[in-house]
Amino acid sequence: MTSKPIGVAVLGLGNVGSEVVRILTENAEDFEARIGAPLEIRGIAVRRVDGDRGVAPELLTDDPAELVGRDDVDIVVEVLGGIDIPRKLVLSAxxxxxxxxxANKALLAEYTGELADAAEKSRADLYFEAAVAGAIPVVRPLMQSLAGDRVNKVAGIVNGTTNFILSAMDETGADYAETLAEAGRLGYAEADPTADVEGYDAASKAAILASIAFHTRVTAGDVYREGISKITADDLETAKSLDCTIKLLAICERIVTPKGKERIxxxxxxxxxxxxxxxxxxxxxxxxxxxxxxxxGRxxxxGQGAGGAPTASAVLGDLVMAARNKFYGGRGPLESKYAKLKVAPMGDILTRYYVSMQVADKPGVLATVAAEFSKRDVSISTVRQQGSGDGARLVVVTHLAADSALSDTVASLEQLDVVVNVASVLRLEGTTV
Incomplete structure (x- = not known):
């Protein structure tokens, strides 16, 4: 005897939505066997229902609110993107x-508390594995597999566009603008790449990871953010000379302030x-x-951090879990926010700096520059000078210090007569000195 079908509404038919529908349709028998009941797509919300969308026309609708409200819909898959419209639809569901x-990281990073409260109140499931790092399973391990452990740090590369650009710059020696254009031609960068290259996308994902890992609600506005648009080919070349490369990192960690207060x-x-x-x-x-x-431990x-099929894989993993809960009467994990830790300002974080500056090539320059670091108790690890004359370039790498002290030092360097300009300032991660 066939069990009663579980109705699914899909909101969005872009790269991810199309793959979700395709895989669901092609593997319907497998999904039924895994869940215990068949999954049936009740409708697919799109902006326009005209044209060949590769699915049965009768499934298409341009009224997502009506679709979400239907009695025969048990699970809603939201892959629209954006915030305002998805927020209303998800809350309604x-x-x-x-x-x-x-899979909407921007929505979750802004309104995770509101959505989690609505899910808890109505005893509904809210799953979002696909919102961070595409096909890579990281949300569920943090929420479930490591639920009995204490997570101290989560750090990673969570944006494929920026990683492609930096990797290509490192490999070819090309500058940022040229590599960004190539990323666009190859489909790795959007027509407007701002969300990726200025770090907004990664910041949304960092907020989600921090919220889960540290049992504290963190929004995208709590995340300190810088992008990659100022990275130069010279920076990457210097990084190689220091046995390093350059990556856009999302870092979430527990810290203890000098006064003994735990922060994140x-x-x-x-x-x-x-x-x-x-x-x-x-x-x-x-x-x-x-x-x-x-x-x-570590x-x-x-894996694949983006793309239609990889992201659909994560969506479908969540769909199977939610459908099983519907069939067997269970529930997924609730939001864990008991810790309520405060987010430390960037200035309190201990970091290391790499500072590249153009300087006048004359006696006493190095001593003058070093004095600015010393005034703020910032210890210098290495100094390198490249070139001579008006084009002399000085590269300084520091030891660990408060980020505020390092930032103040850079500001003071920019005011020195012997410093033509501070060309680049980057942090150094992955070391402890």
Whole structure:
């Protein structure tokens, strides 16, 4: 006897939505066997229902609110993108007791608390594995597999566009603008790449990871953010001379303030990474996340971080879990926010700096520059001078210091007569000195 079908509404038919529908349709028998009941697509919400969309025309609708409200819909898959419209639709679904699977990191990073409260109130499931790092399973391990452990740090490469650009610059020696254009031609960068290259996408994902790992609600606005648009070919060349490469990192970690208060840090910026660090070998459009936990130690998750099929894989994994819960009467994990830790300002974080500056080539320049670091108790690790005359370039790498002290030092360097300009400032991660 066939069990009653579980109705699914799909919101969005872009790259991810199309793959979700295709895989669901082609593997319907397998999904039924895994769940215990058949999954049936009740409708697919699109902006326009005209034209050949590759699916049965009767499934298409341009009224997503009506689709979400239908009595025969049990689970809503949201792959629209954006915030305002998806927020209303997801909240409506959750308030009606329907389970929701979303890949919308921007929505979650802004409204995770509101959505989690709605899910808890109506006893509905809210799954979002696909919102961070595409096909890479990192959300569920943090929420479930490591639920009995204490996570101290989550760091990774969570944006494929920026990783492709930096990897290509490192390999070819091309500048940022040229490589960004090539990324666009190859389909790795959007027509408007701002969300990727300025770190907004990674910051949303960092907020989600920090919220889960540290049992604290963190929004995208809490995440310190810098992008990669100021990275130069010279920076990458200098990184090689320091046995490093440059990656856009999302870093979330527990810290203890000088006064003994536990805080969390959530930040996104391009950083020098030593070549012997596991993240240094992650190239192209791939993503990787390293988790450090007290009992489990260091764990690394690596794979396809974006794309229609990889992201659909994560969506469908969540869909199977939600459907099983519907069939057997269970529930997925609830939001864990008991810790309520404060997010530390960037200035309190201990970091290392790489500073590249054009300087006048005359006696006493190095001593003058070094004095600015010393005034703020910032210890210098290495100094390199390249070139001579008006084109002399000085590269300074520091030891660990408060980020505020390092930032103040750079500001003071820019005011020195012997410094023509501060060309580049990057942090150095993956070391402890």
């Amino acid at each position: 959750l308030e009606k007791g329907k389970s929701v699977i979303t 840090s959530a930040r996104v910026y391009p950083a020098l990474v030593p070549l012997n660090h596991p993240l240094a070998a992650v190239n192209g459009a791939f993503n990787a996340v390293v988790v450090e936990a007290e009992a489990a 764990l690394m998750f690596y």
